[in-house]
Amino acid sequence: AQSVTQLDSQVPVFEEAPVELRCNYSSSVSVYLFWYVQYPNQGLQLLLKYLSGSTLVKGINGFEAEFNKSQTSFHLRKPSVHISDTAEYFCAVSYNQGGKLIFGQGTELSVKP
């Protein structure tokens, strides 16, 4: 079955440190990939997306992600986090470039001073 796995449910990190949030998906011929962020008591907001082209995708708030087809991964990175990045992050995949969006379980990023 098609699925999305976020390998860490919680990631604590100190302010100004780098962070990587990991996402793996089921093997597929073609996918659309997304990262969303959810701040407390709010809906989700799009951080970035990969549809085609360059495998390194840059998003808002200094985040970037790299599509790795051979490892079926789409990890999210930021070189230096801020307190304001504390939120829950969701990876989402549309299989076969048109299938319904499937969300991962979420990773709670906690940035400490």
Place this chain on the structure above:
Amino acid sequence: NAGVTQTPKFRILKIGQSMTLQCAQDMNHNYMYWYRQDPGMGLKLIYYSVGAGITDKGEVPNGYNVSRSTTEDFPLRLELAAPSQTSVYFCASSYSGWDQPQHFGDGTRLSIL
């Protein structure tokens, strides 16, 4: 600049009661979606619509109904509330298909006792 508006924000229901969760968008988006979010489970698609008069089931449709009589509105109906439907419900919209960013409302927090 309203975006996606959900009402109510909070609701407590008794088992067996019915209610309608309202969702409206003012971005002239064709696609609309209903998700439920449970702790540690990510988002699960309940129903979606690709345009007025057209709806289809998602991953977890049992116990819910939807209608789409206008482009702007996409209400979600619970006919016989059950404790398993305690969740946070999110409505979202996008201009077209699954390759487009989805815009989310702030959610309805529903408890069934």
